[in-house]
Amino acid sequence: MQNFYEIDYKFATNDSYANQEQVDGLLDNYSTTHSPSRKDLLDDIKANFPVYTDQTGKVRILGSERALKIMNQITDHKTDKQLSLKDLTQIDFKLIPPSTNYEMYFVEDGQNAQTSYNAKDTFLDNYSLAKHANYLLQNNKKQNLLNDLNDLQQTVNLSDKQATYRFIDINRTHYLRAIVSNRYKFYDNQIALYMAISIISKYSVEHKQDFILKSMTVTDSKLYAYFLEKSPIKLNKNLTIQTGLVLSNSELGDGSASFKVCYTIQDKSNNRVVGLTDQIANINHGNNPLSIEKDFKNLQLFEEQRRDIIQAVRKVQWTKKLTRDDLDTISYLISHMQAPLPKQLKAKMAKCIDPNKLLGKSYTLMMLFNKFNSFIQNEDPNIQLIMEARISRWLSRFVK
Template identity: 65%
Template sequence: MKNFIQVTYKYKPNDKVANLTEVNDLLDAYSKIYEPSRSNLLADVKENFPIVTDENNEVRILGTAPALKLINQIDNHKLDVQLAPTELTNIDFKLVPPSSGYEMYFEINDKKVSTLYNAKDTFLDHYSLSKYANFLLQNDKKRNLLDELKDLQETKELSSKKAIYRFIENDGKQYLRAIVSDRYKFYDNPVALYIAIAAISKYSSTYKKDFILENLILTDSKLFVYFLEKDPVPVDKNITIQTGLVLTNSELGDGCASFKVYYIIRDSNNNRVVGLTDQIANINHGNKPAKIETSFNNLDQLKHQRDDIIQAVKKVAWTKKLTRDDLDTISHLISHIQSPVPKTLKENMAKCVDSNSILEKSYTLLKLFDKFNSFIEAENPNIQLIMEKRLSRWLARFAK
């Protein structure tokens, strides 16, 4: 299903930097919701990730002031409760039109709840039933599933093990959005963003480079943030590169928060391509802040990766007119794009590589990749990241 709410921020010239109080409010506001259960965790985060500010008590990241205000727009009530599976009663499964998928419905403490995202399958995986359940539901055998589930719930070994059930409220209705281990450390979106700002403020201070919070996408459970160095570096005639970091985080227990190096190539006509490289640091939701801080020592490698990326980008034939052989190579690469990339995206990209029209218009590599970028940006953020990494690999084929 779609997110209940999604807000997006894109940097505009003259957007302001945040001060220390505004950054600290990320954790302070979060602590008021979950106090006192997470006060120790948040104190450890502050201790291990101090915010580095300038003489005006501000971080050297443009755009942080308006971006942080967006966090307050996600005001859905969230609740985490430790439960055993048997505490979910009156379980049922219903089709959710217009999709062909099913969600689970149940009661807890006399409250009616339904699942969203992947919570249904996560619950059923507790009984090793997820794939079998979907088969039964799609073949009108819901009664068989309910009977099977009832039998398994009577098995003490399976049903007594507790976990953290993450609930969210929307329009007065309760939803189960995730089930996570009791080792889960709750680096939710405000906490992950705080850690990112702390790490980049330290890097910015060490290497005397200002950053821009260029793009932020925030939903009720997901976070995507692009941090970019302010000053572009020339790589060719009328072509520049800016490097930075992209943070992705989830509150659904489906992986660690990830920091990857990314870059934007632009020409004087504002044609551009976004590339993405490997993960450089992460926030593992099972680790304590001190261990995560050790992972962030890898940010010192950002300068080396940045230099390597710039040298590699300088070797690409950006201004060379594309030949028929070049287009055949790109067509081959597009044809081998696999799931989860949507078929429509592949088709739109393939249409761009029509040999005759492209050759007649004397396209350069950057202009063609800019057209690809216009389709990629219309996809959800996860697909964008997949394609940005793929385009980055493709560029190596077009060295001078």
């Protein structure tokens, strides 16, 4: 299903730097809307992830001021509750037209609720019922599933087992968006962004390099943020490169937050290529802030990877006129793209390499990958990350 909320931020030339108070507000605002039991976690994060500023109190990340304001525009009403199977009543499963997928409906504490995202399957997985349930639902045997759940509710050990149920209220509807174990440390979007700013502000001070928060997509559950160094580096008289880090995070318990090295190559005609390399640090939602802080020492590898990327892209034949062999190579790479990549994206990319349109013209690798980039930027952020990593691997086929 689509996100309940989604806001995109793109850097503009007049966007400014956030100050210490605005960055701290990410945690302070979070603490006022969530359980006080998380105060210790927030205190630990502040202790282990200080924010570095210049003499005027500014964090040297351009665009961070407006990005933080946009972050605060997500005014959805999120609640977390400790619940067990015995707390749920009137459980039912219904189709959501036009989809053929079922969602779960139930009552908790007198309030009607329904599942969203993957919460139904997560709930059923907790009782080893997901595959069995989908079979029953698709074969008009819903009552069998309800009987199974009723039996479980009568089983003391299973019925009493608690987890954190993550709800969101939209248009007077109470949605269950995720269920996470009690080991989950709730590094939600505000916290993940705070930690990212802390890490990048430290690097900025140590290397005397300002950054730009180039773009950010924040939804009710996901976060994607691209940080690029402010000053491009000349590769040659026609090309520049900016390196940086991309953060992705989820509040749904479906993986850790991660930092990967990214880069943007641009020529004087404003053709652009965005690439992505390996993960160098992550925020595991089961870890405490101190162990995460130790893991983030891997960000020292950023400087090393940055040098490697610059050296590698210098070898790419960006301005070479495309030949039939080049087009055959790219055609092969596109044809072997697998799910979850959309078929429409694959079709658009394949259409771009029509030999009848490209051969005999001054069409370069940079121009073609810029065209690919224009398609990729319109995709879901997860697809963008997958394709940007793939683009990086493809470029190794076109070195001098």
